[in-house]
Amino acid sequence: xxxMTQGALPNxxxxxxxxxxxxxxxxxxxYSDGKTYLNWYLQRPGQSPQLLIYWMSTRASGVSDRFSGSxxxxxxxxxxxxxxxEDVGVYYCQQGLEFPLxxxxxxxxxxx
Amino acid sequence: xxxxxxxxxGLVQPGRSLKxxxxxxxxxxxxxxxxxxxxxxxKGLEWVASISSSxxxxxxxxxxxxxxxxxxxxxxxxxxxxxxSLRSEDTALYYCARIGTIAAFFDYWGQGxxxxxxx
Numbered sequence: 001x002x003x004m005t006q007g008a009l010p011n012x013x014x015x016x017x018x019x020x021x022x023x024x025x026x027x028x029x030x031y032s033d034g035k036t037y038l039n040w041y042l043q044r045p046g047q048s049p050q051l052l053i054y055w056m057s058t059r060a061s062g063v064s065d066r067f068s069g070s071x072x073x074x075x076x077x078x079x080x081x082x083x084x085x086e087d088v089g090v091y092y093c094q095q096g097l098e099f100p101l102x103x104x105x106x107x108x109x110x111x112x
Numbered sequence: 113x114x115x116x117x118x119x120x121x122g123l124v125q126p127g128r129s130l131k132x133x134x135x136x137x138x139x140x141x142x143x144x145x146x147x148x149x150x151x152x153x154x155k156g157l158e159w160v161a162s163i164s165s166s167x168x169x170x171x172x173x174x175x176x177x178x179x180x181x182x183x184x185x186x187x188x189x190x191x192x193x194x195x196x197s198l199r200s201e202d203t204a205l206y207y208c209a210r211i212g213t214i215a216a217f218f219d220y221w222g223q224g225x226x227x228x229x230x231x
Contacts, residue, residue, distance in 0.1 A: 039217040041157075048207060048221040049157065055215060092157055096216030099171040101147075101159040 002027045002095050006104035012112035013083055021078040021107045023093035028073035029056075037096040040069055040078045043106075044089040053078065054096070083111055114138040116208045116222035123228045124198055134191040134208030134222055142166075142186040145211040147218060148193045150204035150227075158204075161193065162211065176202075198229045 007022035029037045036056040041049040051060040053069040056076060066081045080087055088111055093104040120132040134146070148160040161182040162171045170182055181194040191208055206225050209218040 035215070037215060039215075041218070043157075048223055049218070050221070051217055051219050054212065054217040060219065090156075094157075094159075094217070099162065100173050101162070101216060103157045103159065106156045 001100055002029075002097065002102050004093055004095055004102050004104035006091075006093060006107045009107055009109055011108065011110040013109065014112050015084065016082050018079065018081045019083055019109065021080075021091050021109075023071075023076040023078070023104050025074050025076070025095055027097070029095050029097045030073040031097060036071070036073065038069070038071065038076050039094045039096055040067075041092045041094065042087070042089050043092065044086075047089075049092065052091075080109075083109065085111055087111065114210070114220045116210065116220060118206065118208050118222045118225035121206065121225035121227045123230065125231050126199060126229055128198055129194070129196045130198065130227060131195070132193040132206055132208075132225060132227070134193075136189045136191065136208075136210070139210070141184075141189040144213065145169075146182075146184060146191045147209045147211055148180075148182060148191075149207045149209050149218065149221075150202075151207070151224070152201075152204045155204075160206070163191070195227070198227075200229050203227060203229045 003026040005024045038056045040053040043049040057069040090106040115137045117135045145164045147162045163182045179197045183192045208222040210220040212219045
């Protein structure tokens, strides 16, 4: 199984600051079609998760351009430019390369 | 508007069975793969099972293989999860989620249904 490992944030983060959330996979998520099958989600308190980014760097419909994804085949970053109160929650990375589909353990973002 | 509404959760004793349902609306259900994903209280997300649009392909997490069965009825726009031999570690909020047609990401999620396994 592909293991997804996420980093922590130095909470709480001052409003307006930019933050980067890291995720690492135990296997390259770069497929032969040239796409990297890494997705990001945000779960706000008391809500269901919502898709933010797929294919490592493609924003989902309606997602603010303050969110951007980047990385290599095994190391990934979700950057939030200028955090706002509505960004509070837990961020998860997930690999979509192969079954079993696996998630990282989550990175909590708190805002000061 | 895409909507996924789960039902069928509740309190069940260890070793017993429970069947979850997810009613889909706002999209052509028969065109999409569907999934169950769960979240134990205070914990992260765990993918449970996937089923392709025509039920041709089905996958399970090792933690539920042999005990859970995912199925769908495209005529009723409904996804199911039959859970048997339930254990305390199956206690979780169970989400129904649609998988994107172009890649294995979950683009829509239900609100979740709680399953508590306890004597």
